[in-house]
Amino acid sequence: MSSTSDIRKGAVIHHQNDLFVVVEFQHVNPGKGAAFTRTRMKALGTGKVIEITYKTSESLEIVSVQFQTMQYLYKSGNNYAFMNMQNYEQIEMDEELIGDEAKYLKESLEVIIGLYEERPVSIQLPKKIQYKVTEAPPAVKGDSASGNVTKEIVLDNGLTIQAPIFIKEGEEILVNTETGLYSARA
Secondary structure: OEEHHHOOOOOEEEEOOEEEEEEEEEEEOOOOOOOEEEEEEEEOOOOOEEEEEEEOOOEEEEEOOEEEEEEEEEEEOOEEEEEEOOOOOEEEEEHHHHHHHHHHOOOOOEEEEEEEOOEEEEEEOOOEEEEEEEEOOOOOOOOHHHOOOEEEEEEOOOOEEEEEOOOOOOOEEEEEOOOOOEEEEO
16 A cells, blocks of 8 residues: 555556546645545546545555656657667557646657556656757847847747747757746757
């Protein structure tokens, strides 16, 4: 048995005779009362999403998941294909399982896939990913005086983010995948 402090994004929990992967979690320590962990979990079998709050004193069963570094290949319909770089085997993950992380995927990106009984259950992206800027409107003189110090740019995978006005088309930048914000020039 595990404690609530072991809950992480991508962890697989055995709950009410079903397996759930943790999509989001938040450890809460209120000023008054006992600490607890709020989770959003998705059933591996049905895809149903549930929200459960665990008290710190509760124990739960976290199932062992194997993690493998894989390379993103392509998207086909609602599935994303990844390749194991040791044995070149390919697996596919459903778009729903990947969730918001899909917008950061680009060809040849190395990610960590969580596998439970040879079935993909979670994905972990690098904290920062390098992209090439494909569209960036030129900075207009006076923009910074009006407080407008960012502009909308488009990256090589189609992702649109806010970046500082000095970023130009063709530059390489880093994007923080946890916040979705511009991080630095590459």
